[in-house]
Amino acid sequence: MTRTAHAEKSVETRIVPITLAEAAARDYDIAIGDGLLDQAGQLIAERLGARRCVIVTDTNVGPLYRQRCEAALARAGHKVLAGINVAAGEGSKNFPTLQVTLDQILKAGADRNTLLVALGGGVVGDLAGFAASIALRGMDVVQIPTTLVAQVDSSVGGKTGINAAHGKNVVGTFYQPRLVIADVGLLDTLPKREMLAGYAEVVKYGLIKDAPFFRWCEQNGMSLIKGARAAQIYAVSECCLHKARVVAADEREKGERALLNLGHTFGHALEAMLGYDDRLLHGEAVAIGTGMAFRLSAQLGLCPATDAYEVRDHLAAVGLPVKPAFVGAKDIDQLMQLMAQDKKAEAGKLTLILARRIGDAFVSRDTDAGAVREVWREFLAA
């Protein structure tokens, strides 16, 4: 069956298993479908039994979905001890919010058998996942991702954490959830800009390892963004399958998992330069960074120039930014410095994810700084 035919198939629930090479006891499922929030209690009970639960969500998602989540849990015999609403936004990935969250979990009477339910985007998932990994020396966590970024990326794979003065995601743990429930119906309320930011991460999987998936994105990306259910379920499933494979082989990012950082070193430099504020969402930075990584690959003679143009054209066609705004040529020195400081730089060398072609990315550990500077110059030209 072709990928397009997949997208036109009737909407169904899919289960993607995550199998961890090092510890089969920690294997878990990702359930992907439409309306799964209402089945969350049952999906959890089937795998983990009836549990006492604490829900962690944020001030945008809580009013929209917390009641439905609580009702679904109660219907399946779970007992909800408390719901915690952290302030929406990246600012909540910090020590004070972690402390308040931990306090509230313990105040609710949680014990080591209590289940934490992370209902929200990547911020809630990262924060609640981290809290789960350290509260009572480890509580089970179920992720119910509500953004496209979280459904295709952050809820899967077990990276948790918060930001600190020294950078983004620099304090955290590898801690796998017990189940992920991705309900694409929840994406209906997501602001368009957030949806697009998530789409940059979807395209990434095709660019790294799966050229036919990139072609599928070229044909179906717009309908996915506009809310076509079958396309959303298909894309989330494909992305999770890719991530599952990568995480299974390299849970702690010692090798292949680094490929998922395509576009991220350029993107992180831009985000850091702008102080991680609302002017540039993470996914938007990734879109710009991905275009830059392909352009650099072409400049270095590693990848056909036409591939770099195709990547840029598709990202632009769906409405993602492909050129940095709010920074200029005068900022290149600082951007280069920020790239060198990025946590993916090893032993002072610039480690970047580059590509041989669409669908064939690789880790380049010693990239010529002059060529990187040249690409910044090109992208920052008026």
Ligand SMILES: NC(=O)c1ccc[n+]([C@@H]2O[C@H](COP(=O)([O-])OP(=O)(O)OC[C@H]3O[C@@H](n4cnc5c(N)ncnc54)[C@H](O)[C@@H]3O)[C@@H](O)[C@H]2O)c1
């Ligand atoms: N752990 C990982 O492997 C991993 C991977 C990628 C990104 N991340 C992290 O994820 C975070 C970004 O995640 P994000 O883009 O989901 O951001 P987010 O959690 O801040 O969500 C974006 C915005 O959308 C709102 N929102 C969420 N779901 C909604 C819905 N269904 N309807 C309406 N509004 C909704 C949120 O309240 C927020 O305002 C970053 O902190 C990043 O570091 C982690």
